Amino acid sequence: MFGYYLHLAIRSLRRAPILTVLMIAAIGLGIGGSMTVLTVFRAMSGDPIPHKSSQLFVPEIDPWGHGHGFGNNPPDQLTYLDVEQLLRNHIAQQQTAMYGVGFSVIPQDTLQPAFDVEGRAANTDFFSMFAVPFRYGAPWTAADDQRGANVIVISHKLNDRLFKGADSVGRTIDLDNHEYQIVGVLDDWQPIPLFYAVADGRAFEETEDVFLPFTRAIASHVPWQSINCNKTPGSSWEAHMQSDCVWLDFWVELPTTADVQRYRRFLYDYAEAQQRSGRFQNAPNNRLYNVRQWLAAEHVVPDKATIMLLVSFGLLVVCLLNATALLLAKFMRRAGEFGVRRALGGSRRAIYSQCLVETAVIGIAGSLLGLVFTWVGLVGLRAVLPMQIAPLAHLDWADVGTAIVLALLATVVAGLYPAWRAAQVQPAWQLKVN
Numbered sequence: 001m002f003g004y005y006l007h008l009a010i011r012s013l014r015r016a017p018i019l020t021v022l023m024i025a026a027i028g029l030g031i032g033g034s035m036t037v038l039t040v041f042r043a044m045s046g047d048p049i050p051h052k053s054s055q056l057f058v059p060e061i062d063p064w065g066h067g068h069g070f071g072n073n074p075p076d077q078l079t080y081l082d083v084e085q086l087l088r089n090h091i092a093q094q095q096t097a098m099y100g101v102g103f104s105v106i107p108q109d110t111l112q113p114a115f116d117v118e119g120r121a122a123n124t125d126f127f128s129m130f131a132v133p134f135r136y137g138a139p140w141t142a143a144d145d146q147r148g149a150n151v152i153v154i155s156h157k158l159n160d161r162l163f164k165g166a167d168s169v170g171r172t173i174d175l176d177n178h179e180y181q182i183v184g185v186l187d188d189w190q191p192i193p194l195f196y197a198v199a200d201g202r203a204f205e206e207t208e209d210v211f212l213p214f215t216r217a218i219a220s221h222v223p224w225q226s227i228n229c230n231k232t233p234g235s236s237w238e239a240h241m242q243s244d245c246v247w248l249d250f251w252v253e254l255p256t257t258a259d260v261q262r263y264r265r266f267l268y269d270y271a272e273a274q275q276r277s278g279r280f281q282n283a284p285n286n287r288l289y290n291v292r293q294w295l296a297a298e299h300v301v302p303d304k305a306t307i308m309l310l311v312s313f314g315l316l317v318v319c320l321l322n323a324t325a326l327l328l329a330k331f332m333r334r335a336g337e338f339g340v341r342r343a344l345g346g347s348r349r350a351i352y353s354q355c356l357v358e359t360a361v362i363g364i365a366g367s368l369l370g371l372v373f374t375w376v377g378l379v380g381l382r383a384v385l386p387m388q389i390a391p392l393a394h395l396d397w398a399d400v401g402t403a404i405v406l407a408l409l410a411t412v413v414a415g416l417y418p419a420w421r422a423a424q425v426q427p428a429w430q431l432k433v434n
Contacts, residue, residue, distance in 0.1 A: 012358055016330060020362070023326045027366025027414075030319030031407045032373020037305075037312040038402070039374065039395065040381060044204070045301045048191035049130065053291035055255050056129060059086070059267055060289070063244045063274070064230045065282035074285055075228060076199045076298065077246040080218075082270075087123075091266045092252035093259065094129045097214050098122040099248050100200045100225040103175040107162060117158060119175075119210035120197070121217030127153070129253050130196065135159075137169035137184035140213055144183075148215035152180035158209040159185045173210075178220065180212065195291050198298045199249055200226055264288055320414045323362075327418040331355055355419035356412065363411030367404045371395075374403060 013020045047053050061082050062074035078086075083097045101119040126132070127139040136159075140151045152173060159168050172179045186207070193203040212222075221237045224247045233243035254260045264286075271284035289297055375395060 010361065012330075013361065019326060019330055023323050023330075023362050024365045024369055026319045026323045026326065027363060027407060027411055028369030028373055030316035030323075030410070031367060031370025031403055032377055033319075034312040034316040035370060035374040035403045035406070036377030036381065037308050039378065041301065041305055041309045043192055044305060045295075046192060047292060048193055048195045049291060052129075052131065052253075055253055056291050057252050057254050057260070057263070058287075058289045058294045059250055059252060059263070060287040061267065061271055062282065062285035063246070063280055065280070065285075072285075073297075074287055075246040077228065078248045078250050079244050079246055080241045080248060081244075083248045083250055085270065086250060089266070089270075091263055092254055094125040094253040095251065096123040096126040096129060097248055097250050098126065098196065099214075099217070100197065100202065100208075101212075101217060101222050102225060103210060105158070105162070106174040106177065108174070117209040118202075118205075119212065120208045121212055121214045121222060123214050125253075126196075126211070126251075129251060130191075133187035133189055135185045135187040136167045137182070140183050145213050145215055148213060148219045150178070150180050150216060151183045151213065153184040153186065153211040154182055155186045155207060155209045156188065175210065193295065193300050195295060196249065196251060198295065198300055203298075203300050260288065316410065320410055323366075323411065324414045324418060327359060327362075327415050328421060331418045331421065352419050356415060359411055359415030359419065360408060362415075363408040364404075366411060367407030370407055371400060371403050 049056065059078075060074040060076065061078060063079055063082065064075065087095065087097055099121055101121055103117055103119050104114050105117050106114045120126075124139045124142055124145050127134075132139075135156050137153075139153060140149060143149075144151050152175075154162075154168070154173065156165075159165060162168070162173065163171070168182050168185060171182050173182055174180075190207050194205060194207065195203075197203070197205070197208075216222075218241075227240070227245050227247040229243065229245040231244075233239045233245055252263065254263055267286040267288065268284050271280060271286055274280040275283065287297075295301075378395065
């Protein structure tokens with residue numbers, strides 16, 4: 001019977017081409033608008049490391065007290081004094097301190113000009129905690145961390161640029177006139193958002209090109225890219241190290257609930273000890289966020305994006321209401337046809353099924369048009385979005401499937417009432433009128 005209903009649906013749609021085009025356009029416009037915004041929103045708000053996001057945590061410790069621009073929340077980064085203590089206690093299974101750095105790469109080929117790269121100073125646990133893949137080599141060792149070795153891990157993009165993609169492990173790279181030995185080359189790795197660098201304002205930027213030991217960066221006085229102070233420290237490096245300026249990120253891996261509870265207790269005890277010593281003026285004010293909580297706390301998805309998503313689905317609802325009205329008008333114009341079919345023995349269920357099949361055909365055509373509108377919308381968004389977010393405006397197979405399913409469901413829902421009205425046609429009354 002489905003084939004028969006499909007044949008009737010196509011014939012019916014061809015008999016009223018203008019009305020058919022209007023219904024398909026209404027569905028396509030609604031799907032295109034909502035999917036354009038949903039595609040970008042989904043990429044921005046996705047889980048960047050789903051298999052471990054509930055095990056990775058950011059501790060926050062408030063060294064300042066209230067009234068310093070963070071409300072009741074602690075600063076979103078830590079002081080060097082606190083990080084030093086957290087590293088020394090090593091309560092977590094794995095942990096890494098880190099901060100963003102920048103370097104000028106001086107190629108060995110003197111004909112090539114120097115160029116700038118983004119980098120990150122971190123501990124070796126960074127790579128295993130965040131499941132970072134390697135194309136060549138491996139991370140530096142814990143012993144390298146302890147002695148502040150001149151070693152480095154580079155991205156495959158930088159490796160392609162400097163060494164034409166060859167295995168560069170064991171070779172050296174010149175960063176700001178300092179030689180570092182390459183121990184590893186990353187494979188493709190681009191978490192979206194870049195969750196560990198959110199506090200540095202790099203949530204939607206590319207993964208860094210160079211990674212070096214945190215201890216090496218500190219010993220070499222590699223400058224930070226951002227710092228936040230509640231009062232001006234001295235001008236020297238040591239003065240900053242001993243100050244309450246916040247500029248370091250810190251992540252820990254806590255696989256079990258018991259580990260999380262123990263770490264919370266440790267943070268409280270630590271902050272309480274700092275208060276007793278006179279360094280902290282206020283009662284302990286700590287936080288411990290997992291990845292999803294951290295992204296929410298840092299408002300990685302702007303409020304404007306949420307508003308745009310609601311507006312886009314409002315447009316979809318308006319388009320569906322228009323499609324419902326057009327379907328109702330179309331089916332009511334065919335009341336005479338339905339009356340004859342009922343008089344010849346057709347059931348209400350058969351009329352209802354026929355109308356729903358016709359609605360589904362409109363939904364399929366509307367979804368295809370909606371994909372075209374979505375593609376056009378994403379092209380337009382890429383032209384106006386900030387450079388960091390623009391790459392997120394693209395369609396993948398998941399988006400295509402979502403658009404088709406959403407269009408079919410939305411259209412069928414829109415056609416339920418018109419189809420029901422069509423099935424209620426009284427054959428005797430229609431035959432008398434005609």
